Amino acid sequence: MGAVAPANAILLAAILFGLGLAGVLIRRNLIFMLMSIEVMLNATGLAFVAGGARWGQADGQVMFLLVLTLAAAEISVGLALILLLQTRRPTLDSDVGNRLKG
Amino acid sequence: MNALFTLAAIVAVISTTMVVTRTVAVHALLYLVVSLLAVATVFFTLGAAFAAALEVIIYAGAIMILFVFVVMMLNLDRDDADRENTWLTPRVWAGPALLSAVLAGELLYAGIAGHGTIVAAREVGPVQVGLALFGPYLLAVELASLLLLAGLISAYHLGRDSGRGG
Amino acid sequence: MQQLLALVPALPLLAAVLLMLAATRIGTNGVRILGVGSVALSALLACRIAVAQIGAGWAVQPFDVTLWHWMRIGDFAPDVTLHLDGLSLVMMLVITVIGFLIHLYASAYLDGDPGYARFFACMNLFVAAMLTLVLANDLLLLYVGWEGVGLCSYLLIGFWYDDPANGRAARKAFIVTRVGDTALISGLFLLATSFGTLSIPSLMQHATTSWPIGTAMPTLAAFLLLGGALGKSAQLPLQTWLVDAMAGPTPVSALIHAATMVTAGVYLIARTHVLFALAPDALLVTGLIGAATLLLSGASALVQTDIKRVLAYSTISQIGYMFLALGVGAWDAAIFHLVTHAFFKALLFLAAGAVILRMHHEQDITRMGGLRTAMPGVFVVFAIGSASLAALPLVTAGFYSKEAILGGAWDSGPSGRLLWCAGVVGAFLTALYIFRLLFIVFLGEQHRHPHGVTGWRIGVPLGVLAILAVVGGGLQTPALLGGIAIMPGILGGVFGSASHEGALALLPLVLASLVPLAGIALAWRWYGGGLASRFETQFTGLLLRGWDFDRAYDRMIVQPLMWLVRVNHHDIVDSFYEGLGKLAQRTHAGLSLSENGRVRWYAGWLAAGSVAALAIAVLS
Structure with missing residues (x-):
C-alpha cells in the first residue's frame, strides 16, 4: 500500500478552490453562490488536512474541524437569510441585492 | 492507496x-x-x-x-x-472563469514549486486530534462553540421573523 | 503670624470670587463692604506682619511660607512658596495700604455705576494677583501674578466697554505688554533650562557661581527679563499703551497704572538684581532707556490738554527715573522712589478724579480753570502732590527719593554723570509740566462751575495720601539732612548694605534742588501767557502725539502685517490643505462608483486582489 503524497492533495485543494471561486463569481442565484462557498471552504479544509498529514501533526485536522464549524454556522445563517429574502422579495438574484434597504 | x-x-x-x-x-x-x-x-x-x-x-x-x-x-x-x-x-462567465483559473494556476504553481522532496503522508489518528483539541486548542474549541451558538440564535431569529412577517 | 502671610493675597482673591459669583444678590452695600473690607483686612494683616518682622535697625527678618508643591516634572519642581523680605514687605505694604485707600475712594467714585460689583471683583482680583507677584519666591509663581495683573489691567481699562475706543485701548494695552511678556517667558525658559529651577534664591546663587560677569548667558537672560519689565512698566519702546490706558476709571489709573502694576517691572529687576549685576551691558541699557523715557515723556506731558494724559506721561517719566536708578545699581533708591511715587501719583490721580467727577466727567483742562475757590481741599492736596512730584526741596517726599536716585547716578562713574544730567533735565521738565497743569486747572477764570461736594470717602484717601506724600521722604534722607535710614535698613537684607547714603556731594544736591524751583518759575511765566504763543509750533503736535510712536509702529508693524493679511486673504498655506481635502473628495467620488452593492462585483475584486498578491508572493 503506497502512501499518498500530501503535495498532490494540496494541488487538488487548489483546483477545487479555483472551481468554487468560479462558481461564486459566475452564478447569480444566491443558493448556488452559497454552494460554491461550501466548495471553497471544503478545499481550504483539504489543504489543512494535507498539511497535517505532511508533518504527521494533529493541528491540520483541528483546523479542519474549526473550518467545519465555521461552515456550519455560516450555512445556517445564510440559508435562513435566503428563506427570508425569498418570502419578502421573491427573487434570489444577488445582483438586485444593491436595492437592499432597511 | x-x-x-x-x-x-x-x-x-x-x-x-x-x-x-x-x-x-x-x-x-x-x-x-x-x-x-x-x-x-x-x-x-x-x-x-x-x-x-x-x-x-x-x-x-x-x-x-x-x-x-x-x-x-x-x-x-x-x-x-x-x-x-x-x-x-459565456459573456457572463468568461471573465470570472479566467480570473479563477489564474488564481488556481498560481496556487498550483506555488504548490508544485513549494516542495522540494515528496514526503509520504503520515497517519494522524483521532486520539492525537482529540488530545490537541482539548489541549493547546481548548480556547479555539470554546470560540467555535460560541460561533455555533451565534449561528443558532441568528438562524432562529431570522426564521421566526420570516414566519411572522410573511 | 508668619503663617498668616498667605491670607494677605488670599483675602482679596476670596472677595473677588465671591463678588463674581454673588454680585447681584448682595446689593451695593454688600459689594462695598466685601470689596473694600477685604483689602482693608489685607492691609491690617500686612501692617501686623510688618510690625512683627521689623527688628532692630529696621532690619527685616526674612522668612518663607511653602503652601504646597505645585508640580513635579522630572527635576523641575516648583513650589508655591511665599517669600517675605524687605523688598516684598515694602511692596506688600504699598499695595495693600494704597490699594485700600483707592478702593475706599472708588466706592464713592463709582457710585451708581451698573458695573459696580464687576469693578470691585476685578480690583480685588488685581490686588490678589499683584500680591502674588511680589510675594512669590519662584519666578513661575511671579509670572502667574504678572499675567494676572495684566488680565485685570485689560478688564479694567475696558471697564466701560460700551465705548469701542475703551475696548481698543484695553486691547492695545494687553497686546503691547504681551510683547514684553513674550520676552519675559523666554527669559524664564532660558533660566529654567540653564539651572533646572526658577526659585529666585537658588537661581541667583547658581547665577553668581556659574556665570562670570559680562558673559553672554547672564546678559541674554537679563535682557529678556528687561524686555518683560519694559512692557509692564511702559518704558521705551513699549510705552505707548499706558497713555491710552487712561480710558479706564480714574481709580484704576491710580492703582494699576500709577502706583502698583506699572512698577512691577522695577520690582522684577530689583528682585533679580544679582543677575543684572552680572550683566553690565544690560544695566547700562536699562539706565539709558530710563533716561530716554524720562525725557521724551516728560516733554510730551508739557503740551497735553487731557488732565489724565498729563499724569500718564508723568507716570511713564517717573518710572523712567526708577529704571535710571536701577541702571546705575541704586536698587534701594529705585524702590524708595517707587514708594514715594506711589504716594504722590496716586494722590494726583485721585485728586484729578475728584475734579473730573465734579466737572461732569470733563477731562479737558482748557475747559477748567479757577477751581481753587470752588474746591479748596482738592486744590491743596493736588498742590501737595504736584510739589512732591516736582521734588520741591526739603518738604516733599519726592525730593528725597529723587535725590537718592540722582546721588546714586552721580556716584557711579562717567556714564552715571550723563544719566545724572538727564535726571536733572527731567526734574526741570517735571516741575514745568505739573505746575502748568496745576495753574491751568485751579487758577484764573472759572469757565464752568463744579457741582456737588467731595464726600468723605473721597476726602479721606486724599488726606492720607497727601500726608504720606509729604512725610514719606522721612524714610530715607541724605546725611546732610539728618541721615535717616529706615528704607536702607529695611532693604539692607536684600540689596546688601552698600547703599549710597550720605555719600552725596553738596554741589549736585544743591543744583538738583534748585532745578525744580526754576521749572516752577518758568511754569508761572508760561501760564502768564509770555511763552505760550512762541511754543505753538509744529513741534507741539509731535509732543502731543507722544513723539509719534504710535504712527511709527503703525507704519512699521501694523501696516506690513495688514498688507500680509490682504495678500494672504485666501490663505496660501491653507490652499495646500484644501487641495488635500479636494483630492480626498475626488478620490472618494471615484471610489464610491465601485461601491455598487453587487456581491459578485465585490467578490471579483477580492479575487483579483488575491491574484495580484499571490502573483507578487509566488513570482518574486
Whole structure:
C-alpha cells in the first residue's frame, strides 16, 4: 500500500478552490453562490488536512474541524437569510441585492 | 492507496465542476454531496480517518440535508432552471472563469514549486486530534462553540421573523 | 503670624470670587463692604506682619511660607512658596495700604455705576494677583501674578466697554505688554533650562557661581527679563499703551497704572538684581532707556490738554527715573522712589478724579480753570502732590527719593554723570509740566462751575495720601539732612548694605534742588501767557502725539502685517490643505462608483486582489 503524497492533495485543494471561486463569481442565484462557498471552504479544509498529514501533526485536522464549524454556522445563517429574502422579495438574484434597504 | 487517491481526486474535480455549472438546484446539490464524499475519501487516503468521518457525517450529512430542506422550501420549478440558463451566457462567465483559473494556476504553481522532496503522508489518528483539541486548542474549541451558538440564535431569529412577517 | 502671610493675597482673591459669583444678590452695600473690607483686612494683616518682622535697625527678618508643591516634572519642581523680605514687605505694604485707600475712594467714585460689583471683583482680583507677584519666591509663581495683573489691567481699562475706543485701548494695552511678556517667558525658559529651577534664591546663587560677569548667558537672560519689565512698566519702546490706558476709571489709573502694576517691572529687576549685576551691558541699557523715557515723556506731558494724559506721561517719566536708578545699581533708591511715587501719583490721580467727577466727567483742562475757590481741599492736596512730584526741596517726599536716585547716578562713574544730567533735565521738565497743569486747572477764570461736594470717602484717601506724600521722604534722607535710614535698613537684607547714603556731594544736591524751583518759575511765566504763543509750533503736535510712536509702529508693524493679511486673504498655506481635502473628495467620488452593492462585483475584486498578491508572493 503506497502512501499518498500530501503535495498532490494540496494541488487538488487548489483546483477545487479555483472551481468554487468560479462558481461564486459566475452564478447569480444566491443558493448556488452559497454552494460554491461550501466548495471553497471544503478545499481550504483539504489543504489543512494535507498539511497535517505532511508533518504527521494533529493541528491540520483541528483546523479542519474549526473550518467545519465555521461552515456550519455560516450555512445556517445564510440559508435562513435566503428563506427570508425569498418570502419578502421573491427573487434570489444577488445582483438586485444593491436595492437592499432597511 | 495512490490509485484510490487519484480516482477520488478525479471524481471530486468532475463533480465540483458539475456543482458550478448545473441549472437545477437539486442536481447541483447531489453533485456537491458526491464531491464531499470524494474529498472524504482523499482524507482517508491521507491517513486522516477522523476528518474523513466528520466530512461524511457533518458536511455530506448534516449541512447538505439543511440545503435540501431549504431548496424544498424555496419551491423552485422549471422556470427557475430556465432563468439560470439565461444567466449563464459565456459573456457572463468568461471573465470570472479566467480570473479563477489564474488564481488556481498560481496556487498550483506555488504548490508544485513549494516542495522540494515528496514526503509520504503520515497517519494522524483521532486520539492525537482529540488530545490537541482539548489541549493547546481548548480556547479555539470554546470560540467555535460560541460561533455555533451565534449561528443558532441568528438562524432562529431570522426564521421566526420570516414566519411572522410573511 | 508668619503663617498668616498667605491670607494677605488670599483675602482679596476670596472677595473677588465671591463678588463674581454673588454680585447681584448682595446689593451695593454688600459689594462695598466685601470689596473694600477685604483689602482693608489685607492691609491690617500686612501692617501686623510688618510690625512683627521689623527688628532692630529696621532690619527685616526674612522668612518663607511653602503652601504646597505645585508640580513635579522630572527635576523641575516648583513650589508655591511665599517669600517675605524687605523688598516684598515694602511692596506688600504699598499695595495693600494704597490699594485700600483707592478702593475706599472708588466706592464713592463709582457710585451708581451698573458695573459696580464687576469693578470691585476685578480690583480685588488685581490686588490678589499683584500680591502674588511680589510675594512669590519662584519666578513661575511671579509670572502667574504678572499675567494676572495684566488680565485685570485689560478688564479694567475696558471697564466701560460700551465705548469701542475703551475696548481698543484695553486691547492695545494687553497686546503691547504681551510683547514684553513674550520676552519675559523666554527669559524664564532660558533660566529654567540653564539651572533646572526658577526659585529666585537658588537661581541667583547658581547665577553668581556659574556665570562670570559680562558673559553672554547672564546678559541674554537679563535682557529678556528687561524686555518683560519694559512692557509692564511702559518704558521705551513699549510705552505707548499706558497713555491710552487712561480710558479706564480714574481709580484704576491710580492703582494699576500709577502706583502698583506699572512698577512691577522695577520690582522684577530689583528682585533679580544679582543677575543684572552680572550683566553690565544690560544695566547700562536699562539706565539709558530710563533716561530716554524720562525725557521724551516728560516733554510730551508739557503740551497735553487731557488732565489724565498729563499724569500718564508723568507716570511713564517717573518710572523712567526708577529704571535710571536701577541702571546705575541704586536698587534701594529705585524702590524708595517707587514708594514715594506711589504716594504722590496716586494722590494726583485721585485728586484729578475728584475734579473730573465734579466737572461732569470733563477731562479737558482748557475747559477748567479757577477751581481753587470752588474746591479748596482738592486744590491743596493736588498742590501737595504736584510739589512732591516736582521734588520741591526739603518738604516733599519726592525730593528725597529723587535725590537718592540722582546721588546714586552721580556716584557711579562717567556714564552715571550723563544719566545724572538727564535726571536733572527731567526734574526741570517735571516741575514745568505739573505746575502748568496745576495753574491751568485751579487758577484764573472759572469757565464752568463744579457741582456737588467731595464726600468723605473721597476726602479721606486724599488726606492720607497727601500726608504720606509729604512725610514719606522721612524714610530715607541724605546725611546732610539728618541721615535717616529706615528704607536702607529695611532693604539692607536684600540689596546688601552698600547703599549710597550720605555719600552725596553738596554741589549736585544743591543744583538738583534748585532745578525744580526754576521749572516752577518758568511754569508761572508760561501760564502768564509770555511763552505760550512762541511754543505753538509744529513741534507741539509731535509732543502731543507722544513723539509719534504710535504712527511709527503703525507704519512699521501694523501696516506690513495688514498688507500680509490682504495678500494672504485666501490663505496660501491653507490652499495646500484644501487641495488635500479636494483630492480626498475626488478620490472618494471615484471610489464610491465601485461601491455598487453587487456581491459578485465585490467578490471579483477580492479575487483579483488575491491574484495580484499571490502573483507578487509566488513570482518574486
